Amino acid sequence: MTALVEGVTGLMLVTLPSQLATLLLGASLEAPAALTVARIAGAALAALAITCWLARDDGQCRAARGLVAAMAVYHAGVAILLAYASIGLALSGLGLWPTVLFHTVMTAWCLKTRR
Secondary structure, eight states, X not given: OHHHHHHHHHHHHHHXXXXXXXXXXXXXXXXXXXXXXXXXXXXXXXXXXHHHHHTTTOXXXXXXXXXXXXXXXXXXXXXXXXXXXXXXXXXXXXXXXXXXXXXXXXXXXXXXXXX
């Protein structure tokens, strides 16, 4: 699931960063620096997606457990940052709260599988 969702999101950030920002935050990215940072984040998400895909059958090896722990930190961070964007910065887009919910559920799933 993570490989698919984060891979698509990464590709969208690389190719259509402003449109994805509008969907999530209700505001477009216009500054060249913001577009560049968004595209770098997209490349990082694509790398995470590839890593998750390649490790999908590794089960309980130490590297797979480390990857799941890292993804728990990632998902929790995204959920917190997007919730703050809504509550603290008054940003809102159609996909904002569904994305917060998705990352919260994925955080819980990662923590559950770590046990």
